Amino acid sequence: MALDIVIMAAGKGTRMKSSLPKVLHKLAGRSLLQHVLETAASLGADRIITITGHGAEQVEAAVQAPHLQFVRQMPQLGTGHAVQQAAPSLHADGTTLILNGDVPLIRAETARALVEACGGERLALLTIELADATGYGRIVRDGEAVRAIVEHKDATPAQRAIREVYTGMMAVPTARLRQWLAQLRCDNAQGEYYLTDIVAMAVADGVPVVAAQPAAEVEVLGVNSPVQLAELERLHQRTLAVRHMDAGVRLADPARFDVRGTLTCGADVEIDVNCVFEGEVTLADNVRIGANCVIRNARIGAGTVIHPFTHIDGEALGATVGERALIGPFARLRPGAELGDEVHIGNFVEVKNSTLARGAKANHLAYLGDATVGERVNYGAGSITANYDGANKHRTTIGADVHVGSNCVLVAPVTLGNGATIGGGSTITKDVPAGSLAVARGKQMVLDGWTRPVKQKKA
Incomplete structure (x- = not known):
């Protein structure tokens, strides 16, 4: 029939x-x-x-x-x-x-x-x-x-x-x-x-x-006004919150929890207040989500901690974080971010279309776009991959155990070999061989007895 x-x-x-x-x-x-x-x-x-x-x-x-x-x-x-x-x-x-x-x-x-x-x-x-x-x-x-x-x-x-x-x-x-x-x-x-x-x-x-x-x-219940829509939203979100808590998720406050898509949680997941989950999000066992995070189209591995105010938006490509990683606070993961186990992404670090292997760290004030980062890399504060030449995107490859000093610019396409060291403040435009030190910055000048200009007083 x-x-x-x-x-x-x-x-x-x-x-x-x-x-x-x-x-x-x-x-x-x-x-x-x-x-x-x-x-x-x-x-x-x-x-x-x-x-x-x-x-x-x-x-x-x-x-x-x-x-x-x-x-x-x-x-x-x-x-x-x-x-x-x-x-x-x-x-x-x-x-x-x-x-x-x-x-x-x-x-x-x-x-x-x-x-x-x-x-x-x-x-x-x-x-x-x-x-x-x-x-x-x-x-x-x-x-x-x-x-x-x-x-x-x-x-x-x-x-x-x-x-x-x-x-x-x-x-x-x-x-x-x-x-x-x-x-x-x-x-x-x-x-x-x-x-x-x-x-x-x-x-x-x-x-x-x-x-x-x-x-x-x-x-x-139907919707005929913005007030009714908001009331129904809270009723629905409360239902979702109870469903997750019944499955073992710990919510700091079910009244401050929003799912705008599908959220799948493993065992012993903890979610703090004011978190928003959009699209398809998977949280594996023992994941902890700090307050005020927005996570969209992402998979988070077991034991990972997402610190407060982190924004993860995988869009169509998705974003993945491995096990026991530390992300944030105030970090941003964009589409194509693939982070391995035990990766650290700190405050005001942005990652887009990049892979970071196990143990790589970018702890503060950095940008990684269109990059392949090896194991145990330490990526310094203020450093960026200059991946766009005004017309096309180019890739940066950073080998295992590389140390990138603070305030560096890696102008793609460029490859840093395993174990290379980049001196702070360098702009790198050529490949760096494995185990080498690369420094690319202006020579420091010191002028003895130099006097600062003094503002002239009006007569």
């Missing part, structure tokens, strides 16, 4: 006060709509049909999922009208699951349970009881049987007192859905076509209307 998923994503989101379409605002590093699409894809749908409208081109270019197609709702005349646009793309039979693009945290288990409640022959609604049901359609029952959904604006005072509400998500036999969509009318307070009117049609046709509930309220 075919499963089609329809995702409502056409709204403007006026209360967001933003030129960005509402469903593209981000929660935990991904757009609201992308969260829903990932859940939909996990259900094995035959088709995922996303209904766009406001900012349609921008929305369609920004998201992706297997078997995804788009239909547009122009103009936006209500939820029923939106699904009418998708109807021609649905399979002739099977089940249609309807989700909302601005309700990002619906779990796959809940969506699957809703489809199972439908069973291809019932109208299944996802409902929940709320302390404050303002703005939601109310579930009207006759005993246990669901008889109708009444929109908040059309509800009587008695109906508004009902706490069980419709979440905007349902599963429907597709053949029935097509039939009911053709019968929708817009004779209501808003002059819109309400999808919820199909409940009364199902009752009239003798089709059972059943309800399923999510495990937690957070699954059905």
